[in-house]
Amino acid sequence: MAGQNYITSSCVISNNAVRKDGRELFAVEAGNTVDFLTEAYKQSGINYSRFYKMDNLSKLGWLASELLLQDIFTKENYRPEEVGVVLSNSNASLDVDLRYMESVRDIASPSLFVYTLPNIVTGEICIRNGFKGEDAFFVFDKFNASFIETYVSNLLDNGNLQACICGWVDFIGNDYKAALFLVEKIETENGLPFTAENMDKLFEDKPKEHGVFIAGVGIISAIGNNVAETLASFEAEHAGMGDITGMDTIHKGELPVAEVKLSNEQLARMTGLPQNISRTTLLGLVAAQEALQDAAIPDIDQWRTGFVSANTVGGMDKSEAFFVDFIKDNDKGKLRNIFDHECGSVTEKVAKELDITNYMTTISTACSSSANAIFYAARLIKNDVLDIVIAGGTESLTKFTLNGFNTLMILDKEFCKPFDENRHGLNLGEGAGYLVLVSDRVAETLTKPLYCKLSGYNNSNDAYHQTASSPDGTGSYLAMEKALKKAGLSTNDIDYINLHGTGTPNNDSAEGTAIKRLFDPYYPPMSSTKSFTGHTLGASGGIEAVFSVLAIKHGFIYPNLRFETQMEELPFSPETKFSKGNEIDHVMSNSFGFGGNCTSLIFSRI
């Protein structure tokens, strides 16, 4: 009767890292998957001239087999016919099939054609090691550990083999994964019983990283002073734009804006802050307080809590008021009105009111500011610097921004029409949006259900122009693509995209082109909620992150108001009706800013 079989070694190559027996051997910084293979080969220190002849699948499988066998396998213990190789994957040899097909247009390449069979990788491993036992290659849509267990156990138990390399090796375009297991009949110090469960565990093993979960949300904008009011406006498809009321400007009645429907006096009463404080701070505190109350974390003092807040305008509203008197007479004007002029002061004020002292910082990267704040907060948690972070951004309307955007000629005199063929520009808005992000350790202690997790994020630069996006949306494309990769998702997994969608001809064209390049031919529902809130600049990423989180929680898809005509250059159009009860597992939220600063966040159902 058969004895016990053991996994005496394992090697997993994925996510730019090589792990052996569950521990990281080395990681490689590489721009693309092909560079990764070459770099990993160099780092392995193994010298084998055939490597450079191989196709990508063989390179990956061969390299994994070398590292698998290194320091543990004694070839002399076995006769050649006693060692076999049983591998599997989902894409067969498609990676090289595509390359071969390219060559056929010119001169069919025999050296590529030989690799157009998935089992060639087993051949490479056999040639390298002189293994002459059974080799087999199976194709499954995902790693089928129980099939491999049955098949390989059978070979070992019936005496066909004494040792077997088995597992998974898949390579297609930008995706790759190898997970190889050495199975022998001997028990070793680190050996694990050869079972499907143990293979699955090693297959899924990821570098130690803390999860990041969303425990609370808070928001104030032109469509509501809290989450409940906001959702009611969405359901009623009620936009927040209107004539300017809060600022004394010549553009009154000419340029619509999306104002928060509360005066500074009302905001001050709500928050208990003095009236002479910047509106940016007042708005920030309202939303941050709501988020923290919503999270309802008991004994918050026992955790390391931080505040990462974004804005672009700081206390400019107060500085503008000061300036009116000061310009006439440099001895005039009350200096106490400009003490929180700079962006960091807004963050400090709010953090003080929230009683957060462990950590605070301000991020100001134009219109992607608060998406970057959330991104940064996630990294603080993942790297075990903090346990809880309130992250997002705040922004108030000022003459400074209104006149600035007006000189760029990107303001629409009507209510904006994002992603419409006949769009003319954006409407400015104001508000604040914050998330409470918590680590898995904190999450375990909470009784209130979590909203979702932050599964992916990326920041990439467009490297094109200070205030215009590149025609093919390079930065947006990279941010979305890499955020998906970080989340381990494909475009098909995204159920809703909250677009940056400012309504300017340039942004929507570049963003749309990038989406087309990445998602074609299957497009998820998408919309720009700036058609409700206006463009709240440094707060927009935070506000739209709140919308994204609520979309997962309630199954919402928000409409893109006033959309009429599909853009000629795009094969898709945004959603125009509010709907609820949708199955939404993954939401992508885009925020792209001046300076080419592009950020995508992905929120996922837990």
Next chain:
Amino acid sequence: MPDVFVVSDNIFSPIGKTTAENFARLKDGASGIKLHQNDFATQPYYAALFSEDVSIDPQYTKFEQLLISSIADALTNSDVDPKNKRTLLILSTTKGNISLLETEEYNAGLKKRISLPSSAELVANHFGFVNQPVVVSNACISGIMAIITGKRLIQAGQYDHVVVAGADVISKFVLSGFQAFQAVSSQPCRPFDAERDGITLGEGAATVILSNQHGEIAIKAAGGAVSNDANHLSAPSRTGQELAQAINATLKEAGTKEVDFISAHGTATLYNDEMEAKAVNLAGLQNVPLNSLKGQYGHTLGAAGLIESVVSIRSMREGVLIPTMGFNHQGTPDALNIYKQNLHGDYKNCLKIASGFGGCNAAVLFIKE
């Protein structure tokens, strides 16, 4: 361990749509190989291709249609129920839907459409198989490997019945590749002949239904083994030792040394046939009647091992061995017993062998009880 029997089969090829039709035509000396001229190549080429439209339903590709037609016929001749949770589907192919790359633009949708698991799911759903199908893609030994896999899974007690089907379709992708290798014969291929100069490609499908119960005549899949040359990716072993190793392991598992005839791989390339002759000699089987059916079917790649197994099983049932078409004079240094006319007799043990790219070899022994 339970015995495993072949309870039904089918060949769906340019020669015929059922095993009976194929075998009747083979006995009459038919071949599916013809001269073709189409977009796949600039020059006319010999191949065994379907001349008629095989479509049954536009949602399936030609590859899937061949599989479905073959499986459907094999199922009608057996009691095996695909919806039984003790029944598994195993598919064998080398390139599946790869011809789609020639006509469609590559994108995420096509990537999924081309993938073998997608085809397997479509075919499985067509018949209502409840278990997730297994796909074997192991170059030219895929068909035999699929039979061996099915046999082992039944013996391991995982399933009672396994439907094993294989198919490949010839298109520009495959033809241009073998042409780039200078491996395609300028004439209909001539296995083991002194004048052989390469392969002729063919397309088709075949099905073998395995079960732990048997019908009137019990044909047992008694042994099977696989080996690797560990020598070269596209050239066979110089010694034939590794194929001989697979043959010996197969006979050992079957517990017999009796072999009444051999169905060889016999692709008609210089090196394959030479290696096979060496291996058969090393195994001491050089006097056993041996054929290659590549002269009739061409090299049907992932279907070859299955088509040739089904013909061999039929030979045992009817007591008629089919000769090697295109063979005139011995062309291998090591002698073989290759016959030129139909042979008649009582044949109880058939050895089927194959070898493929990647250095793989496989053997399976069928016994009529």
